[in-house]
Amino acid sequence: MGSRLLSGRYELLEKIGDGGMAVVYKGKDKLLNRYIAVKILRPEFCKDATFVENFKRESQAAAGLSHPNIVGVYDVGREGNINYIVMELIEGRTLNEVIAEEAPMDYRKVIDISKQVASGLRVAHKNKIIHRDVKPHNIMITTDGVVKLADFGIARAVNDATLSTGNKIIGSVHYFSPEQARGNYVDERSDIYSLGIVMYEMLTGQVPFDGDNPVSVALKHINEEITPPSQVVPGIPPALERCVMKATNKYQTNRYSSAEEMIEELDNIAFVSSVVGQDLFAESSTVIEKRAQRRAQMEEDEEYEEELRKKKKKKKSKQDKKKMIIIACAAGFVVLLIAFLLMLKFGVFSSTKPAPDLSDMTLEQAQQECDDAGFKLKQGKDIYSTDVPEGRVCQQDPLPGEETPKGGTITVNISKGSKEGVVPNVVGMKKEDVEDYLKQYGYELGSVKTETSVEKEGTVLSQDPTAGTKLDKESRINITVSDGKGKEKGNVPAMNGMPLSEAKKAIAAAGFVVGDITYDYSDVYGNGYVMWQQYEANTQLDKGTSIDISVSKGEEPPEPMPDDKKKKD
Numbered sequence: 043m044g045s046r047l048l049s050g051r052y053e054l055l056e057k058i059g060d061g062g063m064a065v066v067y068k069g070k071d072k073l074l075n076r077y078i079a080v081k082i083l084r085p086e087f088c089k090d091a092t093f094v095e096n097f098k099r100e101s102q103a104a105a106g107l108s109h110p111n112i113v114g115v116y117d118v119g120r121e122g123n124i125n126y127i128v129m130e131l132i133e134g135r136t137l138n139e140v141i142a143e144e145a146p147m148d149y150r151k152v153i154d155i156s157k158q159v160a161s162g163l164r165v166a167h168k169n170k171i172i173h174r175d176v177k178p179h180n181i182m183i184t185t186d187g188v189v190k191l192a193d194f195g196i197a198r199a200v201n202d203a204t205l206s207t208g209n210k211i212i213g214s215v216h217y218f219s220p221e222q223a224r225g226n227y228v229d230e231r232s233d234i235y236s237l238g239i240v241m242y243e244m245l246t247g248q249v250p251f252d253g254d255n256p257v258s259v260a261l262k263h264i265n266e267e268i269t270p271p272s273q274v275v276p277g278i279p280p281a282l283e284r285c286v287m288k289a290t291n292k293y294q295t296n297r298y299s300s301a302e303e304m305i306e307e308l309d310n311i312a313f314v315s316s317v318v319g320q321d322l323f324a325e326s327s328t329v330i331e332k333r334a335q336r337r338a339q340m341e342e343d344e345e346y347e348e349e350l351r352k353k354k355k356k357k358k359s360k361q362d363k364k365k366m367i368i369i370a371c372a373a374g375f376v377v378l379l380i381a382f383l384l385m386l387k388f389g390v391f392s393s394t395k396p397a398p399d400l401s402d403m404t405l406e407q408a409q410q411e412c413d414d415a416g417f418k419l420k421q422g423k424d425i426y427s428t429d430v431p432e433g434r435v436c437q438q439d440p441l442p443g444e445e446t447p448k449g450g451t452i453t454v455n456i457s458k459g460s461k462e463g464v465v466p467n468v469v470g471m472k473k474e475d476v477e478d479y480l481k482q483y484g485y486e487l488g489s490v491k492t493e494t495s496v497e498k499e500g501t502v503l504s505q506d507p508t509a510g511t512k513l514d515k516e517s518r519i520n521i522t523v524s525d526g527k528g529k530e531k532g533n534v535p536a537m538n539g540m541p542l543s544e545a546k547k548a549i550a551a552a553g554f555v556v557g558d559i560t561y562d563y564s565d566v567y568g569n570g571y572v573m574w575q576q577y578e579a580n581t582q583l584d585k586g587t588s589i590d591i592s593v594s595k596g597e598e599p600p601e602p603m604p605d606d607k608k609k610k611d
Contacts, residue, residue, distance in 0.1 A: 047072070049121050050533065052080055052128060061179070061193075063087060068131060071116075073496075074469055074503065078116065079132070081193075083125040094125055101127050103171055104194030108475045110482060111162035113182065113192040116470045129192070130467075134185050137240070138178035145247030146275045149282055150315070152244045155181075157308045158189035159237055164301035166194070167230040174228065176236035177217040178243065215256040215263075216249045220292050223260035231294045234304060238289025238297075245286070246274040264292075281311045313404075397452055399442035400435045408435050408454055418451040424458045426515070432459035458484075458515070465519060467509035473500040473523045480519055488518030492525045499526030529584040536579035537572045542593050545572045553585035560592045569596035 046054045052069050058079070059066030069080040087093055098118055105115035114130035137155065141147070159181060166173060173180075173194060180193040219235035221228055243249050250269060251262035268290055272278045285307050291297050298304040398415045400408040405421060412419040422437075430436035437455040440446045466483045468476050477487040495503055506520045507513055535548040542559070549556050557576065567573040574592035577583060 048080065048124065048126060049119055050531070052078065052117075052126075054080060069128075071128070076469065077131045079129045081127045081129060085123070088123055088125055097125060101194065103169075104166075107166060107169060107171070107194070108471060108479055109162055109165040110466075111158045111189055111191060112165065113190045114470070115194070130190075132182040132184060132190055132192075134183050136179055137181035137183060137189075137244075140183060141178055141243055141247065145244060147244045149245065149279055150312070152241060153282065153308050153312050153315075155183070155189050155244065156237065156241050157305055157312075159191055159240070160234075160301045160305045160308070162189075162191040163230070163233050163237070164305065166191075167233070167301055172228060172230060173233050173236075174222070175214060175217075176233050176240060177214045178240055179214070181240070215259045216251065218260055218263050219294075220264045221294065223263045227294075229294065230300060231297045234289050234298050234301065235291075237304075238286050241286050242268070242271055242290065245271045245278055245282075248274065250290070279311065279315060281314065285311060313406075394445040394447055396443045397438070397440045397446045400438050400452065400454055401442065402430055403435050404433060405435070405454070405456060412452055416448055417446065418449065420451050420453045422453045422455040424456050426459065426461035427457040428460050428462075430457040432457055461514050462512055463515045465505075465507050465509055465511045465513050468502050468505050468519070468521060469509070471502050473502060473521070476502060476521060484515030485513070486516060486518045488520040491520070491522045493522050494528045495524035495526070496528040496530045497524035497526070499524060501526075529586065531582045532585045534575070534577045534579055534581040534583060534589065537575050537591060539567065540572050542570055542572060542591075545575075545591060549589055554583065555586060555588040557588035557590040559590070561595050562592060563596065563598035564594035565597055567594035569594060 048054065048069075051071060051073050053072055054067045054069050056068050057065060058068045059081075064081045064083050067080045067082065069078050070076070071078050083094070083097060087097070098120070101115060101118045105118060108114070113132060115127060116130070117128035119126055119128070144151075159176070163173065163176070171194065173191065175193060176191070180191065182190045182192055184190065215223075217236040217239045219228070219232040222232055239249060251259050251266065253259040253262060268287065270283055271286060272280070272283050285304070289297055289304065298307070395415070397417070398411050400411055403411065409419050422439075425436065427436040434457050435454045436457040439453045440450075446452070463484055465485065466479065468479060471479065473490065480487055493503055495501070497503060501524045502521050503524055504522045530553070532553040534554070535552050537545040537548055540548065546556050562573075564573050571594050572591050573594045576590040
């Protein structure tokens with residue numbers, strides 16, 4: 043489609059997405075001078091007044107969500123029969139595209155993506171909003187790896203009075219929960235089921251249920267058991283497989299009770315896998331069985347040798363027994379001597395010992411290392427570090443290898459990550475949400491100025507530094523917010539050549555007031571037609587401004603002939 047302006051503000055530039063409910067365009071907010079995404083509801087849905095009202099109400103509810111893992115919603119509006127949502131423009135790919143290129147995906151990347159989606163769901167659920175359509179197409183991944191959950195357009199804001207779902211089934215059938223397929227009670231655990239299906243697809247490259255039509259797929263969600271992902275792709279960590287199977291349990295009560303609980307489980311899996319490694323983590327049952335067989339064989343061998351020793355003992359003479367005692371004593375003495383020398387070497391009798399190296403460990407790992415070495419651990423400061431990842435030990439006192447009193451204390455400083463960060467975008471947000479949002483990225487709110495604007499009072503109009511700027515964390519971000527007192531702008535219509543009656547209507551329709559009307563003769567414009575307007579067409583003016591116009595009286599009549607000339611004729 044060509045360029046088009048919605049509500050005199052949002053310019054549509056190009057189509058970037060096409061879904062079952064809506065079409066998405068890249069656009070530009072002419073007022074705030076920023077690129078945006080505009081989602082327009084398909085015409086067939088606009089015929090249903092109830093659906094349109096729900097669409098508007100639910101989108102406005104989603105606009106109240108502010109989180110790094112949720113696509114921001116800036117505005118919800120309608121122009122004529124066009125219903126639209128203005129959203130944050132994401133530079134990146136959908137998870138659907140990533141799965142198509144990379145699946146089966148590395149389990150560590152699956153954990154990372156799943157945790158970020160669950161973090162977005164956690165915020166939505168705390169605000170009583172159920173997404174209802176969690177699927178790879180609605181999960182965006184930015185170029186720097188941030189996962190963002192999009193399209194709350196068909197979500198239902200939950201309250202105590204509306205917990206049943208007798209409406210028609212909505213969403214994508216391959217990621218449906220069984221209760222959605224039945225049209226029954228839907229809650230936060232329905233989103234968890236859908237996320238579990240997304241995890242299954244990332245790990246295996248396929249959805250667990252497929253069919254010739256949506257109905258057959260929905261019935262499989264209700265009636266059939268999911269094939270464990272490790273049977274499709276070997277080597278998936280058992281703990282991660284258990285997480286997927288729990289999330290996709292057919293009974294809501296058997297799933298994770300909340301997104302928070304699921305995040306904790308994924309954190310535990312990630313920690314264990316980082317410590318023991320994938321090979322040990324995903325050890326097969328065949329290897330375990332072989333080890334058990336070897337242990338059983340060793341036990342049988344020991345029993346057989348014990349019987350031989352008993353028989354030999356009965357045959358040996360008393361002299362042999364004395365000889366064995368002497369040998370045993372000598373061997374025991376040698377063992378004790380060796381043990382004593384080793385204890386001297388490793389400082390068992392010393393009052394000090396070398397401090398362990400805790401570099402790059404998590405606080406939990408450092409605590410375990412100190413416990414094993416006989417030291418106490420004290421957490422010091424959180425400091426920035428360009429070399430050590432966030433949440434890990436970057437400094438310690440005493441230093442690694444330094445002689446330290448046994449039972450002494452080792453103080454560790456924990457990395458806050460790199461001091462340099464990227465300033466987030468707060469333009470369009472509500473003033474009261476900005477401070478907490480900036481803290482999530484390590485920044486502080488600076489000065490707050492007020493400026494007259496048509497935007498709602500408290501809406502952020504601009505920020506300094508601008509979004510995307512590289513800036514040291516703990517720096518202050520200054521903002522300018524709207525006072526809500528600005529007048530709405532309108533475009534002056536083109537009225538030259540219009541009949542006076544139509545010109546008056548055009549002025550009123552554009553939000554202006556008819557000013558002074560003058561009349562004059564014209565050789566170009568017919569009688570009663572506008573031949574001049576005070577402001578040029580398409581000029582931006584405050585609505586309510588008066589516009590003067592001049593109207594033609596037609597051609598000027600000829601001057602009358604003098605009386606003496608008439609007599610001569």
